[in-house]
Amino acid sequence: MSSFKQKIVVVGGGITGLTAAYTIQKKSRHEKLDLDITLVESSHRLGGKIQTAQKEGFVIEKGPDSFLERKESMARLIKEVGLADRLVPNSTGQSFILMNDKLHPMPGGAIMGIPTQIKPFMTTDLVSMTGKLRAGADFVLPRSKERGDQSLGGFFRRRLGNEVVENLIEPLLSGIYAGDIDQLSLMSTFPQFHKMEQDHRSLISGIKKTNPSAAQPKKQLGPTRKKSLFLTLTSGLQSLIDTLEEHLDQTSILKGVKVESIEENAQGPHRYSLKMNSGETLEADSIIFSxxxxxxxxxxxxxHILTEFKDVPATSVATVAMAFPQEAVTGVPDGTGFVVSRNSDYTITACTWTHNKWPHTTPEGKVLLRCYVGRSGDEAVVDLADDQIEEIVLNDLNNIMGVSAKPDFTIVTRWKKAMPQYTVGHKQRLAKVRAELESNFPGVxxxxxxxxxxxxxxCIDQGESAAAKAIIHLMKGHKS
Ligand SMILES: Cc1cc2nc3c(=O)[nH]c(=O)nc-3n(C[C@H](O)[C@H](O)[C@H](O)COP(=O)(O)OP(=O)(O)OC[C@H]3O[C@@H](n4cnc5c(N)ncnc54)[C@H](O)[C@@H]3O)c2cc1C
Incomplete structure (x- = not known):
């Protein structure tokens, strides 16, 4: 039976959908709106990619492990729902790049792999003298005349040369997007670098002028005074999900139900009908698809809309967390972890020494290593059995750091098609899709x-923004 109460449905119970539902509920309460709010999640748990395992005193993040502190919305939300006392910054330390079978320290002052200080860059083994001279061309090369989008790889190769890209920049960026930097869009990933080139011509000069820490040589900063950049929750990121769920006391949450299609609703009072795999339909005046x-x-x-998205790739990865007794792993250098250059013959793409970077995650006397496998063009490993993945990762760790012991336990988590690739033209595609929705499906x-x-x-910014738009739409009484 349909009611005339305005209905809003959020599809997807990851951090974006939960934030959207939480924001709608909060505004609805605050402004005394009479809304019927539903959240539909296809799996039997909320949180999407956020998932924490607690085992034998370890706090193990199976998906994301932290977030950038300078983007303030996440810490704000965490404080608002009462978890402020659990926020913790990362411990800082040396990070490394694995190249030619050797862990090389990340040169001091490198920002996203872009060198900004002369001495550490000139002394690193990661780039040959020819490569270093080529990177110096950044000071004299003209600005790009490209007005549209371009690939991240193309942009950095033009400014700094192939060697710096392959041995410094690519391993770091690929760690964030698990993607191919020659396909990824500059304007959708790091538009600030495009702006820097336009404003300052040289990328290196631009970073030095706009980022005060890059201008200081490492000696002055000192390794212990390096600023932490990330935050997480001592109880695991899953605790934010659980707390948000508890706050959703005026939202109907449907778990284990998948939305399959949408129809315009010609008869009823509500504009749209969502068809679910349970055979039921859900009516809505406004919908947020997260x-x-x-x-x-x-x-x-x-x-026949949103067709542009069909061919946009999403990479599969797996995280492999391994717990060891401290005495079994003695070759781990002091530091926070490493990323792997594509020129190296290893399957793992990155490894965090979690016990060092996030000491709260690991009991005294233990070591926690969290490795990644799978990246664009190299995803087959994700489909192997757990014990096969474990063996491959252990073999890599043995070759890199002499880890020959068997772990106390291993947790392998597969993330199939989990890393969306913002390929060149992403912004234009998105704008087109949004325009299609606005004219054909207002309120979606x-x-x-x-x-x-x-x-x-x-994701939190997007959840909040979509919630605000949906409420404005409902308040305008956009009903046919
Ligand atoms: C391994 C890994 C590590 C990462 N590390 C970090 C990190 O350290 N820091 C960081 O900031 N970011 C990190 N990210 C990125 C970040 O985790 C994600 O971008 C973010 O969690 C996405 O949230 P979301 O709510 O948009 O999507 P999701 O978390 O994917 O949620 C979407 C939800 O929709 C549900 N769903 C799907 N289809 C349907 C349907 N038909 N009907 C109903 N429900 C449906 C899914 O089950 C899921 O719960 C990482 C990502 C991965 C995969």
């Missing part, structure tokens, strides 16, 4: 990791 782009595209298949919004930023704070 699902991956390929899911959104399949929901609108019948309407897209938000989340596939769209305007993959970082957790970006």
């Amino acid at each position: 699902v991956p782009h390929f899911v959104a595209s399949s929901i609108f298949q019948k309407q 919004y897209l938000a989340g990791g596939s769209y305007d930023g993959i970082g957790l704070p970006d």
Whole structure:
């Protein structure tokens, strides 16, 4: 039976959808709106990619492990729901790049792999003298005349040369997007670098002028005074999900139910009908889709819109957390972890020495290593059995750091098609899709990791913004 109360449905119970539902409920209460709010999640748990395991005193993040502090929305939300006392910054330390079978310290002052200080760059073994001289061309090369989008790889190769890109920049960026930097969009990932080139011509000079820490040589900063950049929760990021769920006391939460398609509702008072795999339909006046782009595209298949998203790739990765007794792992250098250059013959793409970077996660006398496997063009490993993945990772760790002991336990978590690739033209595609939605499906919004930023704070911003738009739409009484 349908009621005339305005209905709003959030599809997808990851951090974006939960934030959207929480924001709608909060505004609805504050402004005394009479809304019927529903959150639909296809799996039997909320949180999407956020998932924490607690085992034998360890706090193990299976997906994201932290978030950038400078993007403020996540810490704000955490404080608002009462978890401020659990916020913890990362411990800082040396990070490394694995190249030619050797761990090389990340040169001091490198920002996203871009060198900004002469001495550490000139003394690193990561780049040959020819490569270093080529990077220096950045000081004299003209600005790009490119007005549209371009690939991240193309942009950095032009400014700094192939060697710096392959041995410094690519391993770091690939750690964030698990992607191919020659396909990724500059304007959708790091538009600030495009702006720097336009404003300062030289990328290195631009970074030095706009980032005060880059201007200081490492000696002055001192390793112990390096500023932490990330925050997490001592109880695990899952505790934010659980707390948000507890706050959603005026939202109907449907778990284990998948939205399959959308129809315009010609008869009833509510504008849209969502068809679910349970056979039921859900009516709505406004909908926020916080699902991956390929899911959104399949929901609108019948309407032939969002088709641009069908071919946008999403990479599969797996995280492999391994717990050891301290005495079994003596070769781990002092530091926070390493990323692996594509020129190296290893399967792991990165490894965090979690016990060092996040000491609260690991009991005294233990070591926690968290490795990644899978990246664009190299994803088959994700489909192997757990014990096969464990063996491959252990073999890599043995070759890199002499870790020959068997772990006390290993947790392998597969993330299939989990890293959306913002390929060149992403912004234009998104604008086109949003325009299609606005004219054909007013009151329907897209938000989340596939769209305007993959970082957790970006997802929170998107959830809040979509919630605000949906409420404005409902208040305007957009009903046919
Ligand atoms: C391994 C890994 C590590 C990461 N590390 C970090 C990190 O350290 N820091 C950081 O900031 N970011 C990190 N990210 C990125 C970040 O985790 C994601 O961008 C973010 O969690 C996406 O949230 P979301 O709510 O948009 O999507 P999701 O978390 O994917 O949520 C979407 C939800 O929709 C549900 N769903 C799908 N289809 C349907 C349907 N048809 N009907 C109903 N529900 C449906 C899914 O089950 C899921 O719960 C990482 C990502 C991965 C995969």
